[in-house]
Amino acid sequence: MELVKAALAEALRLLRLQVPPSSLQGSGTPAPPGDSSLAAPPGLPPTCTPSLVSRGTQTETEVELKSSPGPPGLSNGPPAPQGASEEPSGTQSEGGGSSSSGAGSPGPPGILRPLQPPQRADTPRRNSSSSSSPSERPRQKLSRKAISSANLLVRSGSTESRGGKDPLSSPGGPGSRRSNYNLEGISVKMFLRGRPITMYIPSGIRSLEELPSGPPPETLSLDWVYGYRGRDSRSNLFVLRSGEVVYFIACVVVLYRPGGGPGGPGGGGQRHYRGHTDCVRCLAVHPDGVRVASGQTAGVDKDGKPLQPVVHIWDSETLLKLQEIGLGAFERGVGALAFSAADQGAFLCVVDDSNEHMLSVWDCSRGMKLAEIKSTNDSVLAVGFNPRDSSCIVTSGKSHVHFWNWSGGVGVPGNGTLTRKQGVFGKYKKPKFIPCFVFLPDGDILTGDSEGNILTWGRSPSDSKTPGRGGAKETYGIVAQAHAHEGSIFALCLRRDGTVLSGGGRDRRLVQWGPGLVALQEAEIPEHFGAVRAIAEGLGSELLVGTTKNALLRGDLAQGFSPVIQGHTDELWGLCTHPSQNRFLTCGHDRQLCLWDGESHALAWSIDLKETGLCADFHPSGAVVAVGLNTGRWLVLDTETREIVSDVIDGNEQLSVVRYSPDGLYLAIGSHDNVIYIYSVSSDGAKSSRFGRCMGHSSFITHLDWSKDGNFIMSNSGDYEILYWDVAGGCKQLKNRYESRDREWATYTCVLGFHVYVPVRSCQGAEPHVRGPRQPRDQRPIHARRLAPRLAGRQGRQHLPVASAGRWGRGAGARHALSNPLPVPRLLPRRLIAAWRDRLARRRGPAPPCPSLAQSPTTRGRLFPGLTSRHSRSRIFLEGANGAPAHTV
Secondary structure, rough: OOHHHHHHHHHHHHHHHHOOOOHOOOOOOOOOOOHHHHHOOOOOOOOEEEEEEEOOOEEEEEEHHHHHHHHHHHOOOOOOOOOOOOOOOOOOOOEEEEEEEEEOOOOOOOOOOOOOOOOOOOOOOOOOOOOOHHHHHHHHHHHHHHHHHEEEEEEEHHOOOOOOOOOOOOOOOOOOOOOOOOOOOOOOEEEEEEEEEEEOOOOOOOOHEEEEEEEOOOOOOOOOOOOOOOOOOOOOOOOOOOOOOEEEEEEEEEEEOOOOOOOOOOOOOOEEEEEOOOEEEEEEOOOOOOOOEEEOEEEOOOOOOEOOOEEEEEEOEEEEEEEEOOOOOOOOEEEEEOOOOOOOOEEEEEEEEOOOOOOEEOOOOEEEEEEEEOOOOEEEEEEEEEEOOOEEEEEEOEEEEEEEEEEEOOOOOOOEEEEEEEOOOOOOOOOOEEEEEEEEOOOOOEEEOOOOOEEEEEEEEEOOOOOOOOOOOEEEEEEEEOOOOOOOOEEEOOOOOEEEEEEOOOOOOOEEEEOEEEEEEEEOOOOOHEEEEEEEEEEOOOEEEEOOOOEEEEOOOOEEEEEEEOOOOOOOOEEEOOOOOOEEEEEOOOOOOEEEEOOOEEEEEEEEOOOOOOEEEEEOOOOOEEEEEOOOEEEEEEEEOEEEEEEEOOOOOEEEEEOOOOOOOEEEEEEEOOEEEEEEEOOOOEEEEEEEEEEEOOOOOEEEEEEEOOOOEEEEEEEOOOOEOOOOOOOOOOOOOOOOOOEEEEEOOOOOOOOHOOOOOOOOOOOOOOOOOOOOHHHHHHHOOOOOOOOHHHHOOOOOOOOOOOOOOOOOOOOOEOOOOOOHHOOOOOOHHHHHHHHHHHHOOOOOOOOOOOOOOHHHHHHHHOEEEEEEEOOOEEEEOOOEEEEEE
């Protein structure tokens, strides 16, 4: 490149020696085309002609290159874009130097700019007349700027050596009105929440057509779900006929076979039903042990559109959805549901989360609602059919137990009726909550309440002394009471042998009860697993217990319980993978730091951080891991001993990202105080010292990545910035973002950048949206800035869109021109409208009201029959139906 520049400079010098002084026209007009004295010899650059330019208050003679076809090997850069903008004097050039072309300005290297000594006698002053016509001046400016734009790539090759600014992104110096250049094929532009984001295309990509316009061919399949939702859910653990355990977490329903191993129902492991679009809140298993009903809450999709709560009935063997029930019929979410048992599961009872907690009965096979009623304004926590009588439904929740009688309406939508009978506590203390109940074989009902008591409910005979409306009514009353646990009872389970299991909250006990509520056996759940949330009976004497700390335990009352599924109990924020082992580490708002084994799908260890962990990253050696907390504090822990080897505080804002360099020599910490802190790290990762700070973001740091050589950082912020940093060079921000387009990165966690760009094509063969050269608004050619040119003749008139009733130049379409005339009665002068009304009144009688600016095009056509208006900047033309001019204003 340097040799080529030197050769071109020498050729230009020889060319200047051959140009006679008489060829320099002081008036600024270009030389005649036939002047042979300015012809370029073979192999030399295009000829140069001087032009006189007046910029600001200074006048000077400047010789500019004028583009002409030449040898491709001597090109200064890519072809100049059409309509490039002019460059005012004294503004900062995109290569970092001044854009003035005075005698004392050498200009950036790589631009062929022969200079002519100023001739003050021939230079016109700022307001003096020039021999060049006004129409020639914009063309001369366009010609000069086309050359300047074409030299951008040549100038950018040496910007780094002289410490210049980004030739494609620099906004210019103070007071500059110059906009950013963006040549065709150099960058792409997208808008995120209304903010433009420019991404530079790597040099290896010749055209955006090479990029796929859709998702990659590779797909991901869900392998394992770590966790169980027991903290805020109940009655969410069941065992299917196949022996699989079904439960839910987030929007996934998990079918887990204890024992592990890959495969489907016969080989263990996990399978997943993923038909829901938002969080699942409740489950019910059909009496056949195969079909499952799951209800989801209301939410929004990825585009912000609302998602309505719905119930899915699906096959647990094929994982196919069989029926969708209640789409649009529920509010907020589905709180509880249950299948009927006496009629082989023909009906489904659902309670939603609305204020009235609507209770509805549905036909499972046809998805048809049979009955609906408002249940109560208090929370409803459980619902169920009587296994011996499908017309009896029980609900329980906050301070109530309701017994419902469903009659009629079978097969007829909406004709069924539901009547309520409230349970009477009588002399017993009314508890605050009744979270669970179970039906006994003899027809009685056991309820567990928040006081730790198990109540036995039975039907009492009709009392004729206190008749209700319509005669004496049958009531449900408490037959017996037993104090079972300290604290609330969350779960009751009827075993195959007729005994009942109860799970306590505060005492974490699991108790087996015989007839007459006699305690037979009990076991205690370890404290770090939490309280009992749900109980399910497995094969043989095996029991499965879900806990409030999102753990799933397996065992029996004699030998105790061990965890098979564990998870976090609050939002999960930090995640990182081990560099050499199949392990990963997580942390979140539950203040737990957990290391997971990806092969055994089990928890290796966990510790309490005492604070909320938000981010983490392993050292390349895997010996230590760095964890960022929400208080600006970050820790380094030994992965084997779990001991804290370093404890540092950077500011008082939360840390959003920590990242080790690929060689392990640096640690970058992104904070919500808009700063990236850089630390130098010892070889084993145990010791660190402050190296520097990367300051330049205008919002909090969200993501960062290291380059493969460990010397540079790419970072994103909360206001969608993409910045690059030279860490090895002193934590300096790289102003020339264009030069980082080919840099290779060790990771790609940043969510903004060309590596995540996918061109969107509306149809086959359509061009992707690529930002090309854009002209600054104030520096466009005069014929592009004006609303409509004042040209003679009807063919030259520009017709403006009717976009605003305001003044000229205002509105959405004021700067654009349309090729076809539009009817614009809204822009007619009031005198013309008044004259038209008077003439029409004399001919036809009373005139209609004056046209309003808000009238529709059809109304305008009726008010102006036979007339079509066309206008330019200074005239409005009214044409008759035959095209003849009717009026000119």
